[in-house]
Amino acid sequence: MKIIHTDVLVIGAGLAGLRLAIGARRRGFEAIILSLVPAKRSHSKAAQGGMQASLGNAAKGQGDNEDIHFEDTVRGSDWGADQDVVRMFVNTAPKAVRELAAWGVPWTRIRKGDREVVINGQKVTITERDEAEGLLAQRDFGGTKKWRTCHVGDATGHAMLTAVADRAIAESIPVHERTEALALIHENGRCHGAVVRDLVTGELSAYLSRATAIATGGAGRLYRSTTNAVISEGIGSALALETGCCALGNMEAVQFHPTAIFPAGILVTEGCRGDGGLLKDADGHRFMPDYEPEKKELASRDVVSRRMEEHIRKGKGVHSRFGEHLWLDITLLGEKHIRHNLREVWEICHYFLGVDPVKDPIPVRPAQHYTMGGVRTRSTGECPTMRGLFAAGEAACWDMHGFNRLGGNSVAETVVAGMIVGETVADFCAGAGGDASLSPALVREFVAREQAKLDALTTRASGEDASAIRREMQELMSAKVGIFRVGAELDEAVEKLQALLVRSRSIALRASSPGANPELVTAYRVQKMLKLALTVAHGAQVRTESRGAHFRQDHPRRDDAQWLKRTLATWPDESATLPTLAYEALDVKRMELPPGWRGYGAKDYIDHPDTAARQAEVDAVKSRLAGEGRLAVQQALLPYEHLLPEWLRGPNERLDERFAAPAARAAE
Numbered sequence: 001m002k003i004i005h006t007d008v009l010v011i012g013a014g015l016a017g018l019r020l021a022i023g024a025r026r027r028g029f030e031a032i033i034l035s036l037v038p039a040k041r042s043h044s045k046a047a048q049g050g051m052q053a054s055l056g057n058a059a060k061g062q063g064d065n066e067d068i069h070f071e072d073t074v075r076g077s078d079w080g081a082d083q084d085v086v087r088m089f090v091n092t093a094p095k096a097v098r099e100l101a102a103w104g105v106p107w108t109r110i111r112k113g114d115r116e117v118v119i120n121g122q123k124v125t126i127t128e129r130d131e132a133e134g135l136l137a138q139r140d141f142g143g144t145k146k147w148r149t150c151h152v153g154d155a156t157g158h159a160m161l162t163a164v165a166d167r168a169i170a171e172s173i174p175v176h177e178r179t180e181a182l183a184l185i186h187e188n189g190r191c192h193g194a195v196v197r198d199l200v201t202g203e204l205s206a207y208l209s210r211a212t213a214i215a216t217g218g219a220g221r222l223y224r225s226t227t228n229a230v231i232s233e234g235i236g237s238a239l240a241l242e243t244g245c246c247a248l249g250n251m252e253a254v255q256f257h258p259t260a261i262f263p264a265g266i267l268v269t270e271g272c273r274g275d276g277g278l279l280k281d282a283d284g285h286r287f288m289p290d291y292e293p294e295k296k297e298l299a300s301r302d303v304v305s306r307r308m309e310e311h312i313r314k315g316k317g318v319h320s321r322f323g324e325h326l327w328l329d330i331t332l333l334g335e336k337h338i339r340h341n342l343r344e345v346w347e348i349c350h351y352f353l354g355v356d357p358v359k360d361p362i363p364v365r366p367a368q369h370y371t372m373g374g375v376r377t378r379s380t381g382e383c384p385t386m387r388g389l390f391a392a393g394e395a396a397c398w399d400m401h402g403f404n405r406l407g408g409n410s411v412a413e414t415v416v417a418g419m420i421v422g423e424t425v426a427d428f429c430a431g432a433g434g435d436a437s438l439s440p441a442l443v444r445e446f447v448a449r450e451q452a453k454l455d456a457l458t459t460r461a462s463g464e465d466a467s468a469i470r471r472e473m474q475e476l477m478s479a480k481v482g483i484f485r486v487g488a489e490l491d492e493a494v495e496k497l498q499a500l501l502v503r504s505r506s507i508a509l510r511a512s513s514p515g516a517n518p519e520l521v522t523a524y525r526v527q528k529m530l531k532l533a534l535t536v537a538h539g540a541q542v543r544t545e546s547r548g549a550h551f552r553q554d555h556p557r558r559d560d561a562q563w564l565k566r567t568l569a570t571w572p573d574e575s576a577t578l579p580t581l582a583y584e585a586l587d588v589k590r591m592e593l594p595p596g597w598r599g600y601g602a603k604d605y606i607d608h609p610d611t612a613a614r615q616a617e618v619d620a621v622k623s624r625l626a627g628e629g630r631l632a633v634q635q636a637l638l639p640y641e642h643l644l645p646e647w648l649r650g651p652n653e654r655l656d657e658r659f660a661a662p663a664a665r666a667a668e
């Protein structure tokens with residue numbers, strides 16, 4: 001048995017895993033990163049539209065700051081987010097975007113003077129300030145009050161991942177690609193690393209580490225229709241779940257993106273609507289202003305996706321041989337803008353659809369896009385119930401997005417979380433927590449257990465078909481645990497998923513090769529995916545309210561009185577067919593932004609009993625400190641800086657502040 005030792009084992013080589021490993025390496029610790037694919041093929045590469053950071057450079061972003069980004073994110077989350085984490089995030093995002101610029105990300109820059117843009121369907125001229133010439137540009141995105149999304153055309157993830165992966169190479173961090181973590185090695189609430197399968201040879205090894213971090217991305221492939229890559233199967237989250245003691249947070253919070261190309265499910269970025277694209281129905285009518293007069297196409301994703309499906313249900317969808325869809329019309333942006341700022345969109349439409357978006361509308365319908373839930377951690381990234389285990393990025397629930405993530409906040413989260421959690425991991429390795437004694441027998445036992453599971457699959461003479469089970473799971477999730485949910489259908493979904501899980505325990509293969517064998521991979525992954533699917537469906541079944549992306553037709557109101565809490569799902573034991581659910585209350589008395597109306601979507605919610613008192617306190621602090629500037633008010637309401645590593649504390653500089661009169665600056 002091969003045993004590999006390292007200080008830090010990072011499972012996942014997307015933006016979050018790479019940035020986390022760089023942080024630990026810079027503090028002097030050895031790190032190894034595992035990845036199913038070469039690092040630069042990780043799913044982060046697919047991010048198109050951009051990264052939110054409140055720089056306030058662009059004319060339409062003027063006046064932006066951390067407070068506005070904070071409010072947008074908390075409202076976007078439908079008050080599900082941890083406000084400490086959101087504060088840490090909004091303060092660090094501008095630093096992260098600048099770090100990436102220094103690492104070579106060719107951010108789209110501002111050119112001073114007049115330029116024509118499309119706002120609310122109209123061509124408008126805006127003037128970029130002289131002093132902003134050459135600074136990072138921002139575009140508009142959904143659910144935001146300011147233009148805040150920094151981007152590299154519409155290939156932002158590509159540029160970011162290339163730069164961060166190159167930085168990891170420069171820091172001499174090895175990526176063991178085409179390897180897959182199958183199980184965490186743990187004992188008495190202490191993680192010691194993972195059992196890892198070589199996807200080419202099939203050989204199992206033990207990777208032993210002082211600290212282990214899960215950064216394995218989302219679980220989109222639980223659904224049939226998703227914008228996610230084929231490797232986004234949520235396996236890292238399942239590894240934590242299978243320990244029996246780590247919880248997954250808010251798994252029922254699943255995002256559906258409004259503009260997936262129909263029927264392929266490939267994403268066209270929110271940047272299309274941010275730049276002025278319109279949603280239209282079968283009659284060519286722009287319908288979003290009818291539902292959302294304030295934010296129109298740029299309400300948050302959960303709201304727009306629901307409105308689109310509602311409109312299709314009213315008979316306004318476009319009929320095609322694959323089913324119904326709506327149109328995304330970006331023709332009004334003009335060829336120059338599309339070929340320059342939305343080049344990937346043009347190419348995707350051209351090559352995958354045979355549609356020229358310069359001249360023709362794009363067929364779209366919402367599809368699964370993002371996993372808000374994940375491995376529950378503290379605000380600094382460590383798992384509260386397993387020492388030595390950490391998580392970051394889409395696989396984690398630390399919990400920045402609550403029940404709905406804003407566009408552009410995910411790639412920003414990956415690098416910010418990498419910066420913060422990388423420090424937590426390094427602190428852990430440097431402190432007493434980094435020492436752990438481990439018996440060789442335990443390692444042998446974990447490896448043998450995984451080998452036995454694989455052997456059972458490759459030697460069983462007859463049994464269930466792994467691909468068929470997986471397809472049934474995906475169909476079920478899309479049909480019954482989608483955008484609109486209802487109790488009876490969720491009951492049915494849970495029951496059928498349980499039956500599929502039982503069937504998956506007797507899968508037999510046609511190809512029994514223990515090495516490179518896609519059928520074997522499907523077989524062992526689907527067993528884990530079904531457990532995840534059950535955390536989603538059962539969480540949705542029990543949560544009898546609507547919040548963000550979790551919408552119950554039979555319970556359409558947000559109910560803060562009963563449900564202002566985070567779902568924690570654990571898996572009791574290998575024979576179980578249902579997760580155990582527990583709940584963690586969110587503390588309204590500490591909230592900087594107490595629950596209220598989001599500014600879009602339904603205005604109909606049940607208040608938490610503490611909301612009115614906390615709102616009165618917040619108002620009193622704001623009026624008492626009115627003359628002392630926003631930072632003083634913020635500190636009084638929710639002190640969070642102690643949670644950040646020292647080098648990430650402190651305010652961010654902005655153009656407005658640099659050019660402001662000294663008196664005004666002091667007040668800031």
Ligand SMILES: Cc1cc2nc3c(=O)[nH]c(=O)nc-3n(C[C@H](O)[C@H](O)[C@H](O)COP(=O)(O)OP(=O)(O)OC[C@H]3O[C@@H](n4cnc5c(N)ncnc54)[C@H](O)[C@@H]3O)c2cc1C
Nearest residue numbers: 012013014015016036044047049050181217393394410411
């Ligand atoms: C089409 C698309 C466009 C998007 N555009 C944007 C955007 O414009 N702005 C934005 O903010 N967000 C966007 N997002 C979301 C964002 O891209 C992702 O949430 C984010 O990049 C996830 O990064 P990550 O590092 O957490 O995971 P990933 O980049 O998904 O990386 C996961 C890594 O884990 C590895 N892995 C998985 N399982 C295992 C295992 N068992 N063992 C070993 N390795 C494993 C994989 O190989 C991979 O290296 C988009 C998402 C999609 C689908």
